[in-house]
Amino acid sequence: MTPGLPPAMDRPHFIGIGGAGMSGIAKILARRGAAVAGSDARDSATAEALRAQGATVHIGHATGHLADDASSVVVSSAIREDNPELAAARERGIPVVHRSDALASLMDGLRPIAVAGTHGKTTTTSMLAVALSTLGLEPSYAIGGDLDAPGSNAEHGTGDIFVAEADESDRSFHKYAPEVAIVLNVELDHHANYASMDEIYESFETFAGRIVPGGTLIVSADQSGAVELTRRLRDQSSLKVVTYGESESADVRVHKITPRGLTSEVTVLLDGKLLTFAVSVPGRHYALNAVAALAAGVALGIPAHNLASALGKYTGVKRRLQLKGEAAGVQVIDSYAHHPTEMTADLEAMRAAAGDSRLLVVFQPHLFSRTQELGKEMGEALALADASVVLDIYPAREDPIPGITSALITDAARAAGADVVAESAKDAVPEVVAGMAKPGDLVLTMGAGDVTDLGPEILARLSR
Template sequence: MDLKKIHNIYFIGIGGIGMSAIARYFKASGKQVSGYDKTQTDITNSLQDLGITVCFEDAMANVEGCYLDSESTLVVYTPAVPKSHLQLTYFKNNGFTVLKRSEILGLITEHTFCLAVAGTHGKTTTTSILGHLLNECNVKLTAFLGGISENYNSNLILNGDKVSVVEADEFDRSFLTLSPDMACITSMDADHLDIYGDASELIKTFEDFTRKLKPNGKLFVKNGLPLNGITYGIEDDADYTAQNIRIENGAYVFDVKTPETVLKDFKFNLPGRHNLSNALVALAMSIEYGISGPQLVAALASYLGVKRRFTYQIKTDDLVFIDDYAHHPEEINAVHQAVREMYPKDKVVAVFQPHLFSRTKDFAVEFGKSLSQFDEVILLDIYPARELPIEGVTSEWLLSLIDNENKKLVSKTDLISSIKQSSAKIVLTIGAGDIGVEVAKIKKALINED
């Protein structure tokens, strides 16, 4: 497909974090952009502020109002949209070119030098670090992020078309539409078993992804993964290693051992060894691309993070409120490690909203163990997203698997009062559902309490 011949682009699910980045890209490219989403959010509001038409009702009148025709219009949809969606069905039955988000991302990046970040955890943070490093070092790039960068207040970094940085999503095998020049794999823990069936099939698909690299492409893999490539690790025997790690004024300071030399005194402001690992592979990819050590030292020090990735909402001597997107047991373990490293003597209350019935069912025991590590646990009902309930899979069941006397299940209505009843200094909200909508309310209530 020649995207230059496309004038109109309609997005079904335009408010999604990945979809909205592509919508911003095409709007900046001079295309007529419009779309549908079921819910009005800060993201859809920001798209409308750019002049993008967004409708919130699955009705044909909305489509017809966008003056779309099959010859000059491309339709992009997210796999999260049900197949029965009225607009999606209309476009498929009336001669329109209809592509998944991952397919259009493959088309956008195929003629660029593409750096792709894959893995069941760490994709968004790693992609945003990598995009920031290259942008700060004056590389002409476009970076599509799976979260809102604190540095750019956007999920798109747009500074040229020579290089592309993309989050390579394993959900629905989406990343197999990419053909990167460089790629990294941060992790391959079992996830999305509603798609893959079992962990072995997920690993096989990651192996398929490695074969999508262009000739002479470079693959970076976290040390210990069963893949061949340039390895990286924290204080590890790997090609790229973070060593001499210390904490100064709440930030990591560390050296990077490369295959040729040691680069000293990098400063990184995000807590947690998992985030340090993400920074390390972003540095490794940047070095292999050709960026010098001194440039990268300055660039990393200015990195501020991604919203809802260990984001401080309140940070005082008496109270700390942190919000994080963690929705898998290993991600919760990583957040726990980060909190304990930064606040080893303080009491922590974790507020968790499970995401998806299938994920809760598949990892219930692991969720129980990861949540049991906190001093207190407040559990919300499962956020269904695209799924229907599964019999017996409830938050009451998950609560019974948490080995902690200080645990309770609450409704959103009672959430703030339950948090206020806690004596914990550290309040942590975690989950990938609409718990993020509650964060501003919690913050306001806690500040007013002070």
């Protein structure tokens, strides 16, 4: 089926159109026939992919980029009020639409699956998108990362299923009304928007309350925050709750996870039968994400054995333990992990994959507020590596906080017994890593900022 264009979305202008979330919505609208335009701070492969879809993409932000006949201006929470295009839209009376409202409108008339949680959303959404596509169901999807090429973070399919990553960071996931929702985990993060765990629980309860009557919540039976959320939701009789995980109480119980280098094999007990399938990415946490995807598909009525086979076709998403290459006997892998729980999970997966070889990490903290609250835990996570290089904090949308620097992390790492080096000059890192790395080592670039750019540079330096 091909839904029509949502109201005010026939000539949308996106501020920050190259962002992971924004570009996906823009791509789907372009595929539906909208005259899409937008701007971004810098040119990119994503911007070029949007142009190939027929979108007009301006570089830089200026009043003149906003067409007089724009039907709406789409913004994310990262766009500041003093942005010239946003100011012009308000002055001209052009409707301003939040990214989440635009995404919600794309799901109207379809069967949405919304994937939420503090960690693992992009991977799980990607697993579902790939599996459903493999089964010929032609889903639409919007993901916070590229599957295999710039622009592959979204697709307008002809089927009736829409898979979406549901972002809790600014409570925008309250806008969706899914038939099936997944909650992978519930932890305190996004400290600029949430002051306590109680606020986090309330937010996830609101999200669960948006599931359509008769719909299903898939939720972890292992992670403490998710277990507490389930307890709080038990009195909602209209909501079907299906738990998954290694806990013996799980409705979809993980019987065994077998690591196989950079892949794994998982066996689950579902409806009294054992089902085994491959997961083509390393780590226990990714195997559990695949089980969540399996449970969600089953909740939509898709046969479990078909889904299990299709999930094996998933080969990863960019920045989620993505192999960037090998040089001088050293493999370089990229990780988006930026919260201590994510860091620990990816480091444990890489520690297992490294075997007797060494694991070296280049870590870039993301956000001053996150470092202020979780810097100690980040440093402790780095103790899982044999040696680490820690960069300055990547600010993203935030202004500096006095006294908050990467030293919070390096001090904690050293206190935990880690071998860690502080390096403020990002362009010096390839040389530093080349001086540390030996054949057989794994090098992991880690963080949600531009640390990802260092992978190719490290490989180039190792090749010399």
